[in-house]
Amino acid sequence: MKSRHNGRVTQIQELAAQVPAALDRLRPVVERTPLQRNARLSAATGSTVFLKREDLQHVRSYKLRGAYNLIAQLTDEQKASGVVCASAGNHAQGVAFSAAELGIHATIFVPHTTPRQKRERIQALGKEFVELVLAGSTYDEASQASKGFAESEGKVLVPAFDDPRTIAGQATAIAEAFEQLEKKGVTPDVVVLPVGGGGLLAGCAAWLREHHPHVRIVGVEPYGAPCVAAAISAGRPMTLKEIDTFIDGAAVARVGDIPFDIIREANIELIRVPEGQVCSEMLAMYQVDGIIAEPAGALAASALPTGGVGNRTPIPPDSNVLVLVSGGNNDVSRYAEVLERSLIHEGRKHYFLVNFPQQPGALRQFLDDVLGPDDDITYFEYVKKSSRETGPALVGVELGNPGDYQFLRDRIADLGMEVEEVEYGSPLFRFFF
Ligand SMILES: Cc1ncc(COP(=O)(O)O)c(C=O)c1O
Numbered sequence: 298m299k300s301r302h303n304g305r306v307t308q309i310q311e312l313a314a315q316v317p318a319a320l321d322r323l324r325p326v327v328e329r330t331p332l333q334r335n336a337r338l339s340a341a342t343g344s345t346v347f348l349k350r351e352d353l354q355h356v357r358s359y360k361l362r363g364a365y366n367l368i369a370q371l372t373d374e375q376k377a378s379g380v381v382c383a384s385a386g387n388h389a390q391g392v393a394f395s396a397a398e399l400g401i402h403a404t405i406f407v408p409h410t411t412p413r414q415k416r417e418r419i420q421a422l423g424k425e426f427v428e429l430v431l432a433g434s435t436y437d438e439a440s441q442a443s444k445g446f447a448e449s450e451g452k453v454l455v456p457a458f459d460d461p462r463t464i465a466g467q468a469t470a471i472a473e474a475f476e477q478l479e480k481k482g483v484t485p486d487v488v489v490l491p492v493g494g495g496g497l498l499a500g501c502a503a504w505l506r507e508h509h510p511h512v513r514i515v516g517v518e519p520y521g522a523p524c525v526a527a528a529i530s531a532g533r534p535m536t537l538k539e540i541d542t543f544i545d546g547a548a549v550a551r552v553g554d555i556p557f558d559i560i561r562e563a564n565i566e567l568i569r570v571p572e573g574q575v576c577s578e579m580l581a582m583y584q585v586d587g588i589i590a591e592p593a594g595a596l597a598a599s600a601l602p603t604g605g606v607g608n609r610t611p612i613p614p615d616s617n618v619l620v621l622v623s624g625g626n627n628d629v630s631r632y633a634e635v636l637e638r639s640l641i642h643e644g645r646k647h648y649f650l651v652n653f654p655q656q657p658g659a660l661r662q663f664l665d666d667v668l669g670p671d672d673d674i675t676y677f678e679y680v681k682k683s684s685r686e687t688g689p690a691l692v693g694v695e696l697g698n699p700g701d702y703q704f705l706r707d708r709i710a711d712l713g714m715e716v717e718e719v720e721y722g723s724p725l726f727r728f729f730f
Contacts, residue, residue, distance in 0.1 A: 313507035315465035332477040341602045343614035349474040352625025356390035364391030366466025383443035385436040386415030388457035393423030406443040414628035458496025459553030468500030485619040491596035492516040493547035495556030502563035519544040520571040546593025568605035573642020575599040594624035644699035652715035671697020
């Protein structure tokens with residue numbers, strides 16, 4: 298890919314050419330994060346899986362790389378007037394860290410959905426250099442607000458993904474990982490990366506296509522926010538009408554224009570992973586590997602055990618696979634929902650509306666006749682109605698073995714009670730949870 302395309306330098310080449318300078322600029326500032334072989338994912342895939350641990354970066358995500366690379370290149374005049382950014386939380390931490398490091402004022406817009414843990418970290422990292430503004434309920438809404446503010450105040454905007462300086466900074470994560478692998482005598486066959494607005498993927502893909510053109514690149518998008526896949530099939534960036542914001546770092550409704558051009562040119566495989574599968578991976582990382590990953594941080598790795606959704610060619614056994622663990626800013630209060638989503642995704646947890654006979658002993662009969670020895674009732678809500686023979690109860694069941702689901706349904710049917718499963722994500726489900 299060193300040759301020019303139709304006699305002109307391609308966007309990939311232009312971007313890749315910025316990476317060596319970004320590496321030099323960042324060396325004194327960023328942590329050279331560990332690169333570790335992961336036994337669990339290696340066993341699950343039959344390959345050798347290496348994790349680049351950007352959850353251990355100073356701001357607990359790789360986002361410091363792009364933010365610092367951009368801000369450090371501003372003129373003294375631009376630095377003096379201050380910078381503005383919008384972020385779902387991690388880019389903001391990168392900007393806050395860089396602002397405090399370089400003594401620059403930063404106004405940071407985050408959506409109301411940004412977890413408290415991230416808001417507190419932004420303020421702690423940026424100290425008196427940072428002003429935090431809550432705007433909108435998605436990254437895209439906060440981004441709109443930040444653009445208007447930067448324009449009216451004459452301040453420089455530091456885009457989270459749609460700027461070549463941000464993108465080149467993010468690429469250093471993979472360039473650094475390749476350097477570390479080279480020392481172990483390993484060249485990866487496959488690189489797996491998480492995708493939000495596409496900055497990380499675009500930067501890494503540009504660098505890889507220039508230096509390691511035959512490496513397979515897999516971009517992993519959240520199932521509920523596949524903005525890059527949507528843009529690729531439409532042939533241009535387009536705004537998704539509705540997104541699931543659970544994977545907050547990567548829940549973006551519209552891919553950046555520059556990332557889109559590079560990603561399209563770089564020929565990348567894109568897959569989508571359901572949010573529940575990401576939760577299972579977060580829990581496995583926590584319980585087995587001792588890694589605290591946020592949802593976007595576990596997104597890339599979550600595609601490995603099952604291959605994600607719509608994966609064209611599974612990764613052949615005996616490959617060397619490099620996976621970026623992109624961030625570890627997880628609010629501890631989110632683990633309850635993470636556990637719930639994981640159990641539902643794995644078919645272990647189910648909710649039913651059961652039309653209960655209003656007679657003594659009905660609940661005992663339900664427990665005795667319906668639950669297997671390893672099953673548990675995790676939720677029960679029932680309001681007695683005086684003038685009826687039956688009344689609806691909401692029942693949550695956790696199965697010891699997800700394969701027992703049909704037996705459970707059969708046993709409920711044998712009791713002769715009317716039962717309806719509450720579908721995950723349905724309006725009724727959202728009413729209760
Ligand atoms: C932890 C983490 N992973 C992945 C991403 C996705 O990166 P990008 O928006 O460059 O695609 C983000 C974006 O904020 C993130 O914070």
